[in-house]
Amino acid sequence: MKIKSKWFVLMLFALLISSCAEEKEEQQKETAQFKVPVEYYKLDNGLKVILSKDTTSPTAIVAVYYNIGFRIEPKDRTGFAHLFEHMMFQGSQNLGKMEFIKLIQQNGGVLNGSTRFDFTNYFEIVPSHKLETMLWAEADRMRGLDITQENLTNQQGVVKNEVKVNVLNQPYGGFPWLDMPQYANTNWYNAHNFYGDLEDLDAANLEDVQSFFKTYYAPNNAAISVVGDFDIDEAKTWINKYFSNIPSAEIPEQPDISEPKQVEQKEFVKNDSLANKPAIALAYHMPERNTEEYYAMGLLDQILVQGDNSLLAQKLEKDKGYSSDVGGGINYLGNMFNYKGPMIWMYDFTYDNETSREEILSAIDEVMTNLKENITQKTVDQALVKLRSQLYDDIGGTFGLGRADLLCSFALFDDNPERINTLEDEFKKITPDIVKKTIDEYLINTNRTILTVNPLLADNEKTQSK
Missing domain, CATH: 3.30.830.10 (Metalloenzyme, LuxS/M16 peptidase-like)
Known part of the structure; x- marks a missing residue:
């Protein structure tokens, strides 16, 4: 009986070691396969919502992406998508000119926006307890911009100066990030000057801006992500409160942006x-x-x-x-x-x-x-x-x-x-x-x-x- 008892103890000890080794291996796999938490849903008006919790720091990011970049901006209006990005900071229904920017900065946050090939984005990084305020502010300008001739004229000047400083009066200005797509591509949508020709920027009018906003800055053409240290259920409540009653729009069919195969250098x-x-x-x-x-x-x-x-x-x-x-x-x-x-x-x-x-x-x-x-x-x-x-x-x-x-x-x-x-x-x-x-x-x-x-x-x- 003593021999059997010793054998049983050794077997039990071996099983425990094996179990611990397997558990350690599983933990290592979990660590190696880091996963981003993702909760994804859509509001009835078509707005895509992505929530991703991260308690690393007491901050929260609100990012709003609109499915419109300079690739499909109107012909004869080069640079219009970028010009419109500037217009989004000129005031909305409840926030006057520059008040959106002041709101974020006075609450200890930073913000920016950019225009890319296939989207225009806006984001704020703020202390977590200011998340609701940021969601309200983003919903306010999605609901309606303060589109005036004064604001448009002002931002046309700003963008034209930006083109002059970053491209026209700069050594290697536009090289190669702005130049190469125009040389390598053949389809106008991929090959035009997306920063904007000065004449096209001047030609933009108030009707263009109003139509562009109504067409592309609708909730069913957008996605919002919230990343950081926040309560999921609370964020859902706020997003539903501020965004769900913004009406959707009829989004036009996108033009053909395909690029023919290049056959010679x-x-x-x-x-x-x-x-x-x-x-x-x-x-x-x-x-x-x-x-x-x-x-x-x-x-x-x-x-x-x-x-x-x-x-x-x-x-x-x-x-x-x-x-x-x-x-x-x-x-x-x-x-x-x-x-x-x-x-x-x-x-x-x-x-x-x-x-x-x-x-x-x-x-x-x-x-x-x-x-x-x-x-x-x-x-x-x-x-x-x-x-x-x-x-x-x-x-x-x-x-x-x-x-x-x-x-x-x-x-x-x-x-x-x-x-x-x-x-x-x-x-x-x-x-x-x-x-x-x-x-x-x-x-x-x-x-x-x-x-x-x-x-x-x-x-x-x-x-x-x-």
Whole structure:
């Protein structure tokens, strides 16, 4: 009996150890597979609502995204979507001019807005106990803007000055973020000057603004996310109280924004009277969103241009010494997740006057020609580690603003904000063979556009020195 008793005790001890090991392994899996809490529903008027609780800090973010970006703004009204973004801060039914901004700042918060390819967004980051106030304020301007000729004229001047400062009077102004889409794309909706031609900005009238607001700034064309330290049931009550009685609108059918396949390499030169050395940008049309090639391009972006160990940075900066500022990515006005229509992957850099364009392209072609040979499982795994780090930096950054951005984007574009929790798994499915297939289909010269900046200031300096 003593022998059996000892055997039983040993078996029990072994089972306990095994159970503890399994429990520890499960805890490690849970830690590794961090999930963003997502509660998603819609109001009767069509407003998409996403709630995501995070008690890391006593703050709350309110982000409102409207499903209208500069990609589908009216023809002959370039820059109109951006102009309208400015109009949203000029007053609403209960808040006069600049009072919206004062309300947030006086309550210890920060705010901003932006216009992108496929959406216009507004957000506030405030102490948690001011969440209800922010929801009321956002609902107030969704319900109705103070659209006056005075406000419109004022903001036309503001936006025109912004164009002059950021583009027209700036060395490398608009390069390549504004320029390249106009050269690489052929469909007007993807290829027009979305910052706005000055004549088009002047041509905008009060009727345009009223029609644009009524058409696109309706609850059934919007998503709101609340991220931070708040009570879910309380937030639902406030959102229903302030937003549910805003009427929906008839949203027009979107125009065709598809981009025809590029079949030959395009090359352009931009003269820049303010630049003192040449610059170059190269762009490739992206695969369709959410395909395996799309995710493979995300990994190739990491392999080719992200970080000091990327292949192009190694070649152009470390090996050749041609540049010190190689950078790029998918979607220069956001990230690879927060757009809906056609997109380009692009990189750019400046280089010395003594270096020829031919030398630059020769070094680039050397990297691209040998790219497939560098694609191994180890390369893909390393790219995944870099991408995962960047993704979670974005999700957690600025008190969770990156999280609010993805939640609203996925709600607008896919009707599925839960996608935020599947991104890593999608990248993990990508094999070296899929990456190589993507290289063969997309990273080819016939899918490439090259834009070079010709530095006229450098030419003038050479002439003067002679």
